Amino acid sequence: MPLIRAVVVAIFAFIVVFNAAIFSGAAESQHHILILNSYQHGFVWSDEQTDGIVQTFRQIGEDASYVEDMNWQNDPTEDNLRVLHDRYRLKYAGKHIDLIMAVDPAALDFALKYKGELFSDAPVVFSGVNKSIADWLVAGHGDVTGVYAEPDYEGTVRLMAGINPKLRNIYLIYDNSNWGIETGEKMAVAAQRVNTSFAVTALNLLSYDDILKRLAALPADSAVIVGAYSRDSTGQVMDGKHFIKAFSATSSAPLYALYDHYIGYGAMGGMVLSGQRQGELAAGIGQRILAGVPAASIMPNQPTATACIDFHQIERFGVPIQRIPSEATIINRPACYYDWSASGIIIGIVTGVLALGVIAMLLQNIRRRKLAEKELRTSNAELTALFKEMAASQEVLQCQYRELEIIKEALAKSEERYKLHFEGANDGLWDWDILNDEVYFSDRCAEMLGIVDGKIQNMEQYFAANIPPGELEPVLTALHDHLQGKSLFYSCEHRLNTPYGLKWVLARGKVLSNEAGQRIRMAGSITDITERKRNESTINYLAYHDSLTGLANRASLNDRLKRAIISCMEGKDFGALLFIDIDNFKVINDTFGHSYGDRLLVIVAKMFARMDSGNIFVARMGGDEFVILLDTVRSVREAKAYADRTLQLFAEPLKVEDKEFRITISVGLTIFPTDGATAEDLFRNADLAMYRAKDQGKNCYVLFDKKMDDIARNRMIMENSLRNAIANSEFKLLYQPLVCVSTGKIKGFEALIRWHSQEHGWVQPDAFVHIAEETGLIVPIGRWVLKTACGFMGALQQRGYQKLRVSVNISVVELQQRDFVESVLWAIAEAGISPEHIGLEITESLLMESFDYNIEKLAELRRNGINIYLDDFGTGYSSLKYLKNLPIDVVKIDKSFIDDLDNEPIENGLTASIIELAHRLGLQSVAEGVETERQLQELIRFNCDMIQGFLFSKPLTEEKIVELLAESECELAPKIK
Ligand code: C2E
Ligand code: MG
Numbered sequence: 005m006p007l008i009r010a011v012v013v014a015i016f017a018f019i020v021v022f023n024a025a026i027f028s029g030a031a032e033s034q035h036h037i038l039i040l041n042s043y044q045h046g047f048v049w050s051d052e053q054t055d056g057i058v059q060t061f062r063q064i065g066e067d068a069s070y071v072e073d074m075n076w077q078n079d080p081t082e083d084n085l086r087v088l089h090d091r092y093r094l095k096y097a098g099k100h101i102d103l104i105m106a107v108d109p110a111a112l113d114f115a116l117k118y119k120g121e122l123f124s125d126a127p128v129v130f131s132g133v134n135k136s137i138a139d140w141l142v143a144g145h146g147d148v149t150g151v152y153a154e155p156d157y158e159g160t161v162r163l164m165a166g167i168n169p170k171l172r173n174i175y176l177i178y179d180n181s182n183w184g185i186e187t188g189e190k191m192a193v194a195a196q197r198v199n200t201s202f203a204v205t206a207l208n209l210l211s212y213d214d215i216l217k218r219l220a221a222l223p224a225d226s227a228v229i230v231g232a233y234s235r236d237s238t239g240q241v242m243d244g245k246h247f248i249k250a251f252s253a254t255s256s257a258p259l260y261a262l263y264d265h266y267i268g269y270g271a272m273g274g275m276v277l278s279g280q281r282q283g284e285l286a287a288g289i290g291q292r293i294l295a296g297v298p299a300a301s302i303m304p305n306q307p308t309a310t311a312c313i314d315f316h317q318i319e320r321f322g323v324p325i326q327r328i329p330s331e332a333t334i335i336n337r338p339a340c341y342y343d344w345s346a347s348g349i350i351i352g353i354v355t356g357v358l359a360l361g362v363i364a365m366l367l368q369n370i371r372r373r374k375l376a377e378k379e380l381r382t383s384n385a386e387l388t389a390l391f392k393e394m395a396a397s398q399e400v401l402q403c404q405y406r407e408l409e410i411i412k413e414a415l416a417k418s419e420e421r422y423k424l425h426f427e428g429a430n431d432g433l434w435d436w437d438i439l440n441d442e443v444y445f446s447d448r449c450a451e452m453l454g455i456v457d458g459k460i461q462n463m464e465q466y467f468a469a470n471i472p473p474g475e476l477e478p479v480l481t482a483l484h485d486h487l488q489g490k491s492l493f494y495s496c497e498h499r500l501n502t503p504y505g506l507k508w509v510l511a512r513g514k515v516l517s518n519e520a521g522q523r524i525r526m527a528g529s530i531t532d533i534t535e536r537k538r539n540e541s542t543i544n545y546l547a548y549h550d551s552l553t554g555l556a557n558r559a560s561l562n563d564r565l566k567r568a569i570i571s572c573m574e575g576k577d578f579g580a581l582l583f584i585d586i587d588n589f590k591v592i593n594d595t596f597g598h599s600y601g602d603r604l605l606v607i608v609a610k611m612f613a614r615m616d617s618g619n620i621f622v623a624r625m626g627g628d629e630f631v632i633l634l635d636t637v638r639s640v641r642e643a644k645a646y647a648d649r650t651l652q653l654f655a656e657p658l659k660v661e662d663k664e665f666r667i668t669i670s671v672g673l674t675i676f677p678t679d680g681a682t683a684e685d686l687f688r689n690a691d692l693a694m695y696r697a698k699d700q701g702k703n704c705y706v707l708f709d710k711k712m713d714d715i716a717r718n719r720m721i722m723e724n725s726l727r728n729a730i731a732n733s734e735f736k737l738l739y740q741p742l743v744c745v746s747t748g749k750i751k752g753f754e755a756l757i758r759w760h761s762q763e764h765g766w767v768q769p770d771a772f773v774h775i776a777e778e779t780g781l782i783v784p785i786g787r788w789v790l791k792t793a794c795g796f797m798g799a800l801q802q803r804g805y806q807k808l809r810v811s812v813n814i815s816v817v818e819l820q821q822r823d824f825v826e827s828v829l830w831a832i833a834e835a836g837i838s839p840e841h842i843g844l845e846i847t848e849s850l851l852m853e854s855f856d857y858n859i860e861k862l863a864e865l866r867r868n869g870i871n872i873y874l875d876d877f878g879t880g881y882s883s884l885k886y887l888k889n890l891p892i893d894v895v896k897i898d899k900s901f902i903d904d905l906d907n908e909p910i911e912n913g914l915t916a917s918i919i920e921l922a923h924r925l926g927l928q929s930v931a932e933g934v935e936t937e938r939q940l941q942e943l944i945r946f947n948c949d950m951i952q953g954f955l956f957s958k959p960l961t962e963e964k965i966v967e968l969l970a971e972s973e974c975e976l977a978p979k980i981k
Contacts, residue, residue: 035102035294036069037061038123042110044075047234048244048265049279053107053132056283057290064291068105076110077181088114092122101126103290106150107283109133109141109183116145127299131286132279134186138304140833149293149302151285155187155231155262156309157194159275163311164227164260165198167272167327171227176206177215177251178231184208186834187231187262189795193802209733212236212247219255226257229274230266245269258321264312268335272321273313281307431529434513436463438523452532454503470501479511487515487523494526497533508537550624552602553609561623561631565683568635573677575636580643582632582650583672583690584612587702589628591816596663604660604667611653631690640675640707647673647705670697671705679708692716699774719775725763726772726781730788734760737792738959739810741968742930742950745943750972751950752809754845755793756959757785777817786818787827794835794842796962801837805969811843811873816858819846825864832870839869845896847875863891873930877918888925895922899933902953905942916946923947 039057041050058068074088101123106112112130119125130138130150142148165171174195178188188206195202207215215236219228230251234244244266252259252270261271264278285307293299311332318325318334328334432449436442443460450458460466464480471479479498486494494513499506513528548560556564568579586592586608593601605628612630616622621633632650637643650671657666672694680686693708696715700706729735739753759767776782793810800808818824832839844865846858862872873894874887878901887895901915915931922929931943934953943951960968 035066036100037066037103037105037290037294038070038072038101038126039068039105039107040072040074040111040115041107042074042076042114043108044073044077047077049132049232049263050107052265052279053283053286056280056285057105057107057131057287058283060284060287061290066291066294070101074111074114076114080110085114089118089122092118096122096124100124103294104128105286105290106130107132107286109137112138112141112150116141116148127293129286129290129293129299130304131282135304135306136833136836137186147299149289149299150304151282151289152304152306153277153282154306155190155277156275157190157262158197159309159311160229160260160262161191161195161198161202163273163275163329163332164229164258166329167258167323168225168227170225172201172203173223173226174202174204175218175222175226175228175257176204176208176231177228177233178206178208179233179235180208180237181232181235184232189798191229191231193799209237211238212240212250216250216254219251219257222255222257224257227272228255228257228259230259230261230271252317258317262309267312267314270317271314272317272323273311273332275309276312277307277309431531433529434527436513436526438515438525449530452502452507452530453500453509472499472501472506475499486513487526494528497537507532508534550609550626553606553613553624555609555613555630556621556623558623558625561621561625561633562683564621564623565633565686568633569676569681569683569686572636573681577636578638578640578643578678579676580634580637580646581674581676581686581690582634582643582647582705583625583674583687583694584630584632584650585670585694585698586628587668587670587698589667591820592667600660604658607658607660608667612650615650631687637675643673643675644705644707647671651703651705668703670694670702672697672708673705674708679710722764722767722772723775723779723781725761726759726776726779729759729761730784732762734762735785735788736760736961737789737796738961739793739796739965740952740959741957741965742811742952743956744950745948750808750969752811752843753965754952754959755789755796755810755812757789757813773815777815780817782815782817783821786812786815787831789813790828790831791834794831794837796965797841798835798837799962800966800969801841803966803969809841809843809871811845811871813845813875819858819861825861825868828865828870829868840871843871843873843894845873845875848877859889859891866891866893876932878914887921887927892927894928894930896930896932896952897948899953902931902933902935902939902943905939906936915942915948919946919948 039054041047041054043050054068054071058071061068072092076084076088104115104119104123104126106115106128107130112128112133115123115128115130119128125147128145128148128150130142130148132153133141133150134154135152138150138152161174164174174191176188176191178184178191185208188208192204192206195204207218210218222228228251230244230248233247244263248259248261248266248269248271258272259270260274261267262274262276264276264280267273267276285305289302289305292302311329313328313332313334315334315337317323318328432452433446434449435444437444441462443463443466445453445455445458445460447458449455467479468476475498479496482491482496483494485491492514494511494515497508497510500509501507510531510533511528512531513526515523516525516527518524548557548563549555550557565581571577572579586604589601589604592604605624609622609624609630612622612632615632619635621635623631623633625631632646634643634646637646651669654666654668657664672690672692674680674686674689674693676686679689689708689712692712692715693706696712697704697706736758738756738758740756741750742752742754743749744751757769757773759769759772761767773782776785790812793812797808797810821827828842828844829839832842844862846862866872871893872891873896874890874892875896876898877895878898895918897915897918901918904913905915919929928949930950930952931939931948932952934940934943934951934955936955939953940951940955957968
């Protein structure tokens with residue numbers, strides 16, 4: 005009896021709770037909660053979190069007022085971000101937000117950046133973000149807390165090893181997003197931690213099809229872990245569930261997952277995190293904040309992963325059930341009668357009764373919903389009819405609008421015609437009495453030409469007196485031709501002196517004869533075309549001149565060059581073409597702004613223009629490129645001397661506004677017709693030679709040589725190969741140790757890139773870095789270098805080497821990227837290391853090129869704890885005096901100084917002075933390229949801090965560095981001790 009009573013009470017309580025849950029949705033939401041998700045709807049991990057958040061809030065009568073699926077991950081560009089920003093600005097203007105829930109790193113980043121501007125500066129709760137990224141993003145923000153998402157990598161590997169004791173090979177599947185790669189790295193580290201003999205293979209660079217092929221042939225001692233995976237290496241996007249279904253169907257080894265939404269779709273199991281649970285915990289925190297607890301006072305928490313196994317997979321791989329941990333949740337397990345205990349049966353009955361109750365309520369619910377649906381359909385039909393009506397009237401409106409447009413067009417035409425007629429009537433009219441040689445002018449005509457009394461005597465005399473000398477003859481010829489019947493009309497454009505100045509006129513007329521055929525009269529009109537002529541000449545000028553500098557432009561150079569080539573070929577002479585490019589002009593432009601750059605171009609153009617003379621023609625090709633054409637030269641030597649003179653123009657510093665600085669130019673020289681007989685060939689030759697001058701260190705000229713064609717072709721091939729090198733994983737980083745002179749211990753490494761090209765074999769950095777710089781490819785390459793070096797440093801720290809630092813070479817092109825500082829900080833944060841363990845090497849000359857701009861960026865990086873190394877010191881401007889103003893920590897003395905130490909035992913030589921000065925400024929010194937014992941002894945004597953060079957070690961692979969560190973832990977650098 006008590007059991008039955010308990011059941012009845014339970015049913016009653018259930019119905020009350022159920023009704024409350026169903027109908028509580030109608031209750032008014034108290035706060036405005038915004039959920040931000042940077043993925044699109046359908047991405048299970050964030051959808052589950054969103055569900056967890058929404059459901060948890062509903063339980064306390066709160067509703068998530070706004071859910072924004074930003075869909076930013078599919079198009080992660082600055083433009084898209086701007087569009088989202090603008091959209092939210094409009095949407096949330098005047099709305100108050102009480103709480104922001106951000107369910108992934110990008111959403112958190114967005115929320116923190118714009119909450120003040122867009123979302124009422126509401127407190128932020130994050131979920132689904134791992135600890136290192138979350139801590140990095142929230143650093144410096146007060147009103148934010150949340151739930152970390154740290155998958156249990158090691159737990160999952162241990163689970164796999166327990167299920168398959170023969171496990172030796174672990175394959176990792178993750179995508180190449182930041183998040184994916186981080187997961188991949190952590191999975192690899194976890195595998196090694198559990199058992200160092202596990203062989204770990206990452207499949208992230210394979211396409212979907214290749215992964216399927218690989219999985220189909222895995223040996224029995226293998227298992228696969230799938231991390232964050234929503235697109236393959238070719239960019240093919242799929243829901244993670246589809247991926248895992250397909251992978252599992254093909255794989256000959258079990259798949260393990262880190263997130264619970266993959267279980268049941270083919271994964272054997274794993275220590276999984278639940279998106280729903282993340283959302284629930286985050287909403288729990290959100291509730292506390294809404295209740296008045298400050299976000300800053302709530303520590304972020306972290307759910308534990310739980311073991312979950314799919315029974316179907318246990319059966320498929322024949323895993324003995326005793327290998328499954330007892331605490332694991334097993335899904336898809338078939339129900340077994342013998343498993344049921346007596347209490348189980350009672351619970352079953354109670355559940356059955358409850359289910360019946362629920363079904364009854366659901367049926368009632370369905371009836372209500374059908375009624376509502378019917379009503380909706382009726383109003384939908386009404387709305388459709390209304391819409392059709394509106395569409396029809398819109399069509400009518402459009403027709404009327406088109407008609408109006410046609411009428412307007414017709415009106416405009418007739419107005420134009422009217423204007424023409426009016427202007428025609430405004431022309432001056434004249435009438436020439438040939439027999440008496442008297443010309444009568446209409447009032448308008450007399451006024452236009454300033455003729456007193458409206459009449460003149462003797463037409464030809466009038467012409468002779470008023471048409472400028474040298475221009476009279478064609479006018480008289482046209483007149484006589486017409487009088488003699490050679491032309492149907494007289495028509496002539498010429499200049500005419502008037503009391504108001506020289507005017508251009510168009511004179512038209514027709515002669516009249518009497519019955520005897522004698523010419524007696526001629527009448528016609530005169531139009532003032534001065535304005536038209538002025539416009540024509542402006543247009544003509546613009547067509548052949550550069551608007552900024554006033555020099556001739558490419559079109560007029562083309563004409564002139566063609567003529568020069570022909571005349572040289574006829575006269576068996578030579579001509580020369582100098583193609584000039586200002587060195588580092590881009591840097592000047594980027595640093596001081598375009599209008600400053602323009603002013604500099606005008607000054608340079610004036611300097612060239614002074615050389616312009618009968619035989620020399622100067623033109624601007626565009627940008628910072630100029631051409632000087634020498635119509636004739638007697639010899640190649642003369643052309644070279646001219647190129648030298650051009651370089652000398654820039655020997656003195658230039659003053660542009662209040663700034664005075666030195667600029668240089670690079671010149672490509674080609675001779676015609678020997679090097680080429682068409683303008684195109686000559687431009688190409690001179691351009692190639694100019695690029696060669698740049699390669700040779702700039703500020704020089706180079707004479708074209710036919711071999712340059714081959715070099716250019718090879719360079720293009722190299723450039724193409726370089727474009728594919730990152731995708732083909734052809735780069736490798738080597739690390740060269742930097743050794744402390746006083747202790748003999750390794751202090752850190754310089755990361756040095758190597759390229760193993762499929763087409764060219766091993767290529768040294770000197771052979772490709774400058775091509776990468778010119779093509780901009782250095783930016784992605786540099787990112788790869790930084791990421792790899794940071795990753796390696798992270799791995800070393802995990803091995804216990806906490807005091808090392810790796811330095812990375814940076815190119816000027818990278819430094820000029822607007823987001824350079826952010827990208828460096830991001831790479832460091834992603835690797836989970838702190839900035840003191842990273843150094844950036846900047847060459848001295850690069851730093852000097854655009855001083856203020858670079859300095860500010862480096863200073864900012866330095867404020868963040870990153871070390872700045874001044875590389876190749878002594879090779880550039882050798883500006884010892886600048887040293888004290890630079891934001892640097894370390895000076896690397898160039899190898900050329902170190903080489904000198906072998907020769908002369910100078911007490912106070914340059915190297916000793918540089919080291920001493922560096923110390924005085926509180927900087928550390930590194931000697932580069934130390935090769936001999938003698939150099940080392942001298943450097944010890946000079947108190948140099950660190951050495952780098954073949955004497956200690958060549959650049960080594962990661963594996964070799966690990967071995968070297970293991971050895972040097974007990975025995976310090978042998979050569980130095
Ligand atoms: P660097 O920054 O001055 O690097 C030092 C160069 O000297 C390295 O050449 C290194 O292998 C070499 N070296 C070190 N010790 C000795 C020695 O005892 N004797 C001799 N003869 N050479 C020694 P590497 O690796 O060929 O690099 C050449 C240059 O390429 C570097 O000069 C650097 O400017 C550039 N570079 C290398 N890796 C990168 C990179 O990842 N990014 C960028 N932007 N440039 C890089
Ligand atoms: Mg370097």
